[in-house]
Amino acid sequence: xxxxxxxxxxxxxxxxxxxxxxxxxxxxxxxxxxxxxxxxxxxxxxxxxxxxxxxxxxxxxxxxxxxxxxxxxxxxxxxxxxxxxxxxxxxxxxxxxxxxxxxxxxxxxxxxxxxxxxxxxxxxxxxxxxxxxxxxxxxxxxxxxxxxxxxxxxxxxxxxxxxxxxxxxxxxxxxxxxxxxxxxxxxxxxxxxxxxxxx
Amino acid sequence: xxxxxxxxxxxxxxxxxxxxxxxxxxxxxxxxxxxxxxxxxxxxxxxxxxxxxxxxxxxxxxxxxxxxxxxxxxxxxxxxxxxxxxxxxxxxxxxxxxxxxxxxxxxxxxxxxxxxxxxxxxxxxxxxxxxxxxxxxxxxxxxxxxxxxxxxxxxxxxxxxxxxxxxxxxxxxxxxxxxxxxxxxxxxxxxxxxxxxxx
Numbered sequence: 001x002x003x004x005x006x007x008x009x010x011x012x013x014x015x016x017x018x019x020x021x022x023x024x025x026x027x028x029x030x031x032x033x034x035x036x037x038x039x040x041x042x043x044x045x046x047x048x049x050x051x052x053x054x055x056x057x058x059x060x061x062x063x064x065x066x067x068x069x070x071x072x073x074x075x076x077x078x079x080x081x082x083x084x085x086x087x088x089x090x091x092x093x094x095x096x097x098x099x100x101x102x103x104x105x106x107x108x109x110x111x112x113x114x115x116x117x118x119x120x121x122x123x124x125x126x127x128x129x130x131x132x133x134x135x136x137x138x139x140x141x142x143x144x145x146x147x148x149x150x151x152x153x154x155x156x157x158x159x160x161x162x163x164x165x166x167x168x169x170x171x172x173x174x175x176x177x178x179x180x181x182x183x184x185x186x187x188x189x190x191x192x193x194x195x196x197x198x199x
Numbered sequence: 200x201x202x203x204x205x206x207x208x209x210x211x212x213x214x215x216x217x218x219x220x221x222x223x224x225x226x227x228x229x230x231x232x233x234x235x236x237x238x239x240x241x242x243x244x245x246x247x248x249x250x251x252x253x254x255x256x257x258x259x260x261x262x263x264x265x266x267x268x269x270x271x272x273x274x275x276x277x278x279x280x281x282x283x284x285x286x287x288x289x290x291x292x293x294x295x296x297x298x299x300x301x302x303x304x305x306x307x308x309x310x311x312x313x314x315x316x317x318x319x320x321x322x323x324x325x326x327x328x329x330x331x332x333x334x335x336x337x338x339x340x341x342x343x344x345x346x347x348x349x350x351x352x353x354x355x356x357x358x359x360x361x362x363x364x365x366x367x368x369x370x371x372x373x374x375x376x377x378x379x380x381x382x383x384x385x386x387x388x389x390x391x392x393x394x395x396x397x398x
Contacts, residue, residue, distance in 0.1 A: 044246055061277070078263075
């Protein structure tokens with residue numbers, strides 16, 4: 001068993017298990033297709049926040065940049081699909097997103113804080129897992145691609161953290177993130193049967 | 200009364216009236232704020248279509264490019280708001296969008312055709328009106344900005360037309376567009392009281 005070269009990721013309570021790595025590397029084509037969906041969803045998530053908080057200047061500025069970048073990644077992942085002759089197709093989402101969404105409180109301002117922190121955690125986990133794909137995948141060019149994306153993902157979870165601490169007191173943010181991060185790792189503690197970025 | 204320098208726009212049945220021009224030029228700050236919302240909505244519309252038709256390769260490719268460009272325009276319009284000290288704020292939407300959406304048939308494949316053609320018409324109308332703002336606005340730099348955006352808007356309505364004729368027979372597309380275009384002009388025949396890009 002190879003040891004992960006990816007360092008410990010900030011905000012993530014439990015590192016990804018070897019079983020996920022094995023499942024992902026054995027199903028790289030499905031992982032690539034799921035990754036394409038993830039990038040489109042990430043753009044959608046940023047845009048939805050921009051619709052929900054149209055007067056929050058810093059949020060609008062930072063998330064416009066993120067949405068643009070996620071769409072660029074979406075394009076790049078789709079070029080990888082084309083290169084590998086993987087047709088575009090819908091995929092069932094793993095329970096991860098819905099489970100995290102269930103933790104978002106329904107009233108403002110708590111809702112805004114939870115949305116920012118849940119997306120922070122999803123980006124942090126994506127960052128970790130793209131790093132693992134880069135470490136373990138046998139295709140040198142694909143590994144290089146994943147490594148390149150990781151840099152952006154790290155910036156993205158940083159942006160969600162900055163936004164949370166822009167609109168909320170740092171202590172409140174830290175306490176809530178601690179709770180959500182524990183939950184996030186629990187959701188992933190049982191591997192989902194279908195290979196996904198967030199299985 | 201100044202005569203419009205903007206040429207007749209393809210797909211548009213009735214050109215915009217002088218009363219809209221007068222209303223818009225007298226309320227340029229609100230029009231700029233509404234324009235910001237329009238650009239974000241246009242990005243959202245492209246992304247929604249990408250979520251709805253995840254396997255349609257040409258649609259995915261062309262609309263990813265459009266969504267990225269709309270977000271770039273959104274950023275640019277927001278810079279104009281900043282320059283003019285217009286704070287970001289929500290705005291009531293005029294009845295235009297909801298009226299056009301009411302014409303979208305609910306079953307596939309008609310739904311896809313109608314979505315593409317409604318967005319084609321909205322882009323065509325935006326193209327026409329940004330041109331009118333460029334013609335009539337007294338701020339030389341702002342006029343130049345509008346003129347620049349017009350070029351992209353023209354490309355955008357072309358893209359929606361191309362997608363419609365990719366997935367449907369040209370004759371079917373033309374007949375449906377004819378009906379929707381008549382409806383679109385009717386919706387705008389009574390000026391909405393609040394100044395908006397689509398009032």
